[in-house]
Amino acid sequence: xxxxxxxxxxxxxxxxxxxxxxxxxxxxxxxxxxxxxxxxxxxxxxxxxxxxxxxxxxxxxxxxxxxxxxxxxxxxxxxxxxxxxxxxxxxxxxxxxxxxxxxxxxxxxxxxxxxxxxxxx
Amino acid sequence: xxxxxxxxxxxxxxxxxxxxxxxxxxxxxxxxxxxxxxxxxxxxxxxxxxxxxxxxxxxxxxxxxxxxxxxxxxxxxxxxxxxxxxxxxxxxxxxxxxxxxxxxxxxx
Numbered sequence: 001x002x003x004x005x006x007x008x009x010x011x012x013x014x015x016x017x018x019x020x021x022x023x024x025x026x027x028x029x030x031x032x033x034x035x036x037x038x039x040x041x042x043x044x045x046x047x048x049x050x051x052x053x054x055x056x057x058x059x060x061x062x063x064x065x066x067x068x069x070x071x072x073x074x075x076x077x078x079x080x081x082x083x084x085x086x087x088x089x090x091x092x093x094x095x096x097x098x099x100x101x102x103x104x105x106x107x108x109x110x111x112x113x114x115x116x117x118x119x120x121x
Numbered sequence: 122x123x124x125x126x127x128x129x130x131x132x133x134x135x136x137x138x139x140x141x142x143x144x145x146x147x148x149x150x151x152x153x154x155x156x157x158x159x160x161x162x163x164x165x166x167x168x169x170x171x172x173x174x175x176x177x178x179x180x181x182x183x184x185x186x187x188x189x190x191x192x193x194x195x196x197x198x199x200x201x202x203x204x205x206x207x208x209x210x211x212x213x214x215x216x217x218x219x220x221x222x223x224x225x226x227x228x229x
Contacts, residue, residue, distance in 0.1 A: 035218075045166065045209055045220040060217040061122075094165055099177070105213035107156030107171035109178075114165055 002027040004095050004112035012089075014121045018082040022095030022112060029053055029076050033098035035108060036069060036080045038091040046091075050104055051078050085119045092116050123147055125210050125221035133229040140197040142224045144210035153188050154213035157195045160223075161206045169208075170195065200226070 008020035022034070036048040049059035051069040059067050063082070071078040082089060092114040099109035124147035134140055144155070153173040158166035168177045170186035173193055183198040197204055205228050210221040 044223050045211075047211070047218045047220065050218075058216050062217070096165075099168065099171060105152065105154040107168045107177065107211070107213070108158075108166070109168045111165035111167075 002097060002110050004097065004110060006093060006095050006112045006115040008115060008117070010116055011118050011120055012085055014086055014119055015084055018080070018085050018089060018093075018117055018119075020080045020093055020095075020115060020117070021077050022079070024076045024078075024097075027097075029071055029073060029078060031101055033102075033104040034071070034078050035096050035098060037094045037096060037108070038089075039094070039114075040088075040091045048080065048082075048093075050098065052104075087119050087121065090117065090119045122217055123150070123212050123215055123219055125212060125219055127208075127210060127221035127224045129224060130222075131225045131227060133227050134200055135229045136200050136202055138200050140195075140200055140204070140226055142195040142197075142208050142226070144193040144195070144221050146191040146193070146212060149191055150188075150212055150214040152214050155186075155188065155193050156211045156213065157184075157186055158209045158211065159204075159206045160209065166209060197226075 005023045012018045030053045035050040066083045068081045094114045095112045096108040097110040098104045100106040126145045128143045155173045156171045157169045160166040173188040174186040207225045
């Protein structure tokens with residue numbers, strides 16, 4: 001059974017870089033697309049972007065200038081970097097797997113538990 | 122960006138009743154690549170349906186999705202106590218893969 005676990009600092013200073021990792025266990029990151037999603041406190045979900053081990057990435061244009069998603073097949077991990085953070089980036093950050101082999105359009109079927117990140121001034 | 126508008130914002134129903142949740146897309150989803158999720162407090166979302174109407178693995182058959190043009194519907198035929206939660210739709214036809222604002226199904 002595939003499981004995802006986010007890790008990274010829970011507190012980031014304003015203007016600095018938020019860096020999170022997602023470790024995949026029970027499966028390989030080579031077989032699916034992988035996404036990051038965030039949810040500000042008390043609000044809805046926002047898709048940040050996806051990664052495929054082939055090197056393919058796609059980002060939400062609202063964040064594109066500040067975000068990088070990459071992967072490390074040797075560690076079976078993928079990571080999120082978000083530069084120049086502000087209080088508006090305070091949220092629970094989730095990593096998730098796209099359902100379906102080699103496809104990204106069937107929905108997100110496996111999610112990490114989420115990690116709360118607060119941006120402080 | 123494709124905007125997904127969910128309605129109503131809150132649905133107050135009793136266990137055993139039927140719930141009908143709406144998700145309207147601002148433009149046509151040519152492939153009907155739309156998914157529905159359930160989220161409970163403090164938990165990650167759970168995939169319910171994809172391709173507008175295909176139930177995900179392990180999802181009870183009281184959950185069903187349908188599509189008509191730019192209108193998508195999630196129906197819960199008979200609400201169980203564990204179904205009271207927030208529901209989101211998400212489209213995968215075009216990047217960015219936008220979510221709707223959510224519908225909260227609460228106990229009346």
